Amino acid sequence: MKTARALLAICCGLLTAGRAGNSAVVFEITSPYHHIRVIDQDGTRMLSFDGSMETRMSLRDPLRGHFEYTEYFHMPWLWNVQLTNVLMIGLGGGSAQRAYAHYYPHATVTTAEIDPAVVEVAKQFFRFEQTPSQHVHVSDGRVFLRRSEMKYGAILVDAYVANRYGSFIPYHLATKEFFELAASHLATNGVIAYNVIGNLRGWRADLLGAIYKTMKSAFPQVYLFPAKESQNVVIIGTRSAEKFSYVTIQERSVFLIQSKRVTLPNFRERASSFRIEPPPNWQGCPLLTDDFAPMEGLLRTG
Numbered sequence: 468m469k470t471a472r473a474l475l476a477i478c479c480g481l482l483t484a485g486r487a488g489n490s491a492v493v494f495e496i497t498s499p500y501h502h503i504r505v506i507d508q509d510g511t512r513m514l515s516f517d518g519s520m521e522t523r524m525s526l527r528d529p530l531r532g533h534f535e536y537t538e539y540f541h542m543p544w545l546w547n548v549q550l551t552n553v554l555m556i557g558l559g560g561g562s563a564q565r566a567y568a569h570y571y572p573h574a575t576v577t578t579a580e581i582d583p584a585v586v587e588v589a590k591q592f593f594r595f596e597q598t599p600s601q602h603v604h605v606s607d608g609r610v611f612l613r614r615s616e617m618k619y620g621a622i623l624v625d626a627y628v629a630n631r632y633g634s635f636i637p638y639h640l641a642t643k644e645f646f647e648l649a650a651s652h653l654a655t656n657g658v659i660a661y662n663v664i665g666n667l668r669g670w671r672a673d674l675l676g677a678i679y680k681t682m683k684s685a686f687p688q689v690y691l692f693p694a695k696e697s698q699n700v701v702i703i704g705t706r707s708a709e710k711f712s713y714v715t716i717q718e719r720s721v722f723l724i725q726s727k728r729v730t731l732p733n734f735r736e737r738a739s740s741f742r743i744e745p746p747p748n749w750q751g752c753p754l755l756t757d758d759f760a761p762m763e764g765l766l767r768t769g
Contacts, residue, residue, distance in 0.1 A: 494592060498584035500628070505592045512592065514560040516627070522560025522593065529594040530569055533562040536662060536699035538737045539692040541566070543621035543658035544729050545719045545738060546705050550574060550620040554652070556608030556640065557626035558585055561595035568601055570730050577619075578603045579611040581626075609639050609648065618654045625662045636663070638760045641678055646685035650706060659686070659704045666698055667691075667746050674765040675700055676752035679745055684754060691742040716741045 665671030
């Protein structure tokens with residue numbers, strides 16, 4: 468961590484922001500994991516990993532300007548209305564972490580982020596702060612879980628790397644063994660929320676179907692929240708076997724808002740994206756395991 472901080476300080480002192488039109492690259496570095504750029508454009512700050520946009524934030528109001536899909540990381544409240552601790556795998560620019568710190572100050576959020584440079588960038592450029600309720604561990608998410616003895620009310624996964632086909636989920640965070648490990652670290656009403664870049668039909672539908680099928684092998688119930696403004700689907704896996712209906716979800720959302728347990732402005736609208744039906748192609752998709760996870764092949768299809 469000290470090495471990453473020192474390197475960032477040197478780069479911040481030496482880097483002259485590059486400009487293209489009305490955008491400016493205000494910071495750039497290549498870490499062992501990513502080519503990282505921080506870009507300002509029209510009052511919005513963006514974080515890029517290897518050319519893919521990972522985070523957006525309004526410079527005027529850090530709680531605004533984020534990607535819509537990050538608001539589906541609040542959906543675990545629908546199953547666990549007493550949520551007090553959360554593990555997030557992947558930090559990026561810290562959109563979900565900032566939101567949880569603001570809307571749920573009583574909840575403890577622990578983040579596992581493999582790249583120390585990302586941690587420093589989030590602190591220096593994206594208003595992320597480590598506090599008594601916000602902890603970051605520089606660690607691979609699966610390694611962190613394997614070494615942890617904690618049970619969490621929710622585990623949020625938003626970890627991506629890049630290859631020749633674009634951003635993709637690291638293999639070891641998408642297998643049956645990983646999901647079984649995650650399930651073992653959830654409390655009784657615990658929930659995993661897992662971001663997948665892809666569509667129910669068409670682009671990357673095979674990848675989405677494979678991850679859904681793999682999660683079904685580890686969790687009694689699995690649901691979908693397709694984003695409306697981007698090609699993201701947040702998949703929910705629950706430790707409880709109780710099956711929720713659309714009506715139940717709407718009733719829970721009203722209760723959470725009226726009781727002020729959730730104050731996210733768009734919470735009810737996001738809850739309305741709830742989908743109980745599986746992806747149309749999921750039964751024909753492969754079950755991903757540590758011994759068989761053909762991610763590149765799935766990225767090429769659909």
